[in-house]
Amino acid sequence: MQLNNINYYSDETNKEYLSVSQFKNFYGTLDNNGCEERALAQINGEFLIEPSKSMLQGQYLDACFEGTEDKFKNNNPDLYTLKGELKAEYRQAQSVFERVVQDDLFFKYMDGEKQIIMTANLFGATWKIKMDSYHKDKCIVDLKFIEDIHKKFYSHDLGFVNFIEYWGYDLQLAIYQLVVEKHTGKKLPCYIAVADKKNPPDFEIIQINQYCLDSAIEYYDVENKTKRIIELKKGTIAPSKCGVCEYCREHKVLKNPISSDFLIY
Numbered sequence: 001m002q003l004n005n006i007n008y009y010s011d012e013t014n015k016e017y018l019s020v021s022q023f024k025n026f027y028g029t030l031d032n033n034g035c036e037e038r039a040l041a042q043i044n045g046e047f048l049i050e051p052s053k054s055m056l057q058g059q060y061l062d063a064c065f066e067g068t069e070d071k072f073k074n075n076n077p078d079l080y081t082l083k084g085e086l087k088a089e090y091r092q093a094q095s096v097f098e099r100v101v102q103d104d105l106f107f108k109y110m111d112g113e114k115q116i117i118m119t120a121n122l123f124g125a126t127w128k129i130k131m132d133s134y135h136k137d138k139c140i141v142d143l144k145f146i147e148d149i150h151k152k153f154y155s156h157d158l159g160f161v162n163f164i165e166y167w168g169y170d171l172q173l174a175i176y177q178l179v180v181e182k183h184t185g186k187k188l189p190c191y192i193a194v195a196d197k198k199n200p201p202d203f204e205i206i207q208i209n210q211y212c213l214d215s216a217i218e219y220y221d222v223e224n225k226t227k228r229i230i231e232l233k234k235g236t237i238a239p240s241k242c243g244v245c246e247y248c249r250e251h252k253v254l255k256n257p258i259s260s261d262f263l264i265y
C-alpha cells in the first residue's frame, strides 16, 4: 500500500505499518503506561481515543506551518465559531505561530519539506514516519507545542527528566533517524522546534544528542518489542492487559480480591 497524507492514519495502514505512536500505545513512555490489549483494539478500530485539546492545538500549529489551515478548518469545524473564527482556546496556538515565525532561526528550521512520509523496515517491521520539517541530507525537525519547555518531570526509573525524555520524543526522533538513514544512507541530526504555552511563549530549537537517540532505542528495547508487536498483530500471541487504562476499565470483570500490597507500584 502506497502511503499518502489521506490514508496515513487509516486503520488499514495501521495494521500494515508500525509507527512510533503505535509503539507508544503498546509500551508507553517512562511513566505513561502502554497496554497491548488497548493498542490492538485501537489498530482494529474497536477503541477510539478522541484527540485532546492539546493534540488539536499541536495539529493546528502543524497546519499553520504547512499552510493547510483551510483543510484543518474543514476537518475540525467544531473548533470554529459560527462566524468561522477559531475558538478562544485555539487562538493561543495561532498567536504562538505568529510569534515564532518572526524568529529567523525557528523559521529556518521549520522551513524544510513539510509532513514528509517515509517507510523502512526496522527490526523486522515496516515502520511509517511523517516528518514535520525535513531538510534533505541536512536534518530532521519535529514541531512540538507544550506546557513549559523547562518543566521537570519525575520518572520512577530515572528520577527527574525533561519533556523530551518524559514523552518519548527521543524515541520518536531516533526512529525517524533510522528510517531516513535506511532510505538515504545518511544519519541526520535531529531537532525539536518547540514553543510553550507561557504568556508570552518561550521557544527553542533543541538538538537531541546522538547518545540520547541511541540510548532511547536501547531503553525502550525496540528490537524485541517490535518482534512482539508483529506477533500480536498477526494474532499468534495473546496481548497482555495493563488493567488500569480506559479500555481495561471498560472491559473489567473482577475474578478475585486483590492484596492491598498491589494498589500502588
Ligand SMILES: [Zn+2]
Pocket (backbone or CB within 6 Å): 034, 035, 036, 037, 038, 241, 242, 243, 244, 245, 246, 247, 248, 249
Ligand atoms: Zn489497559
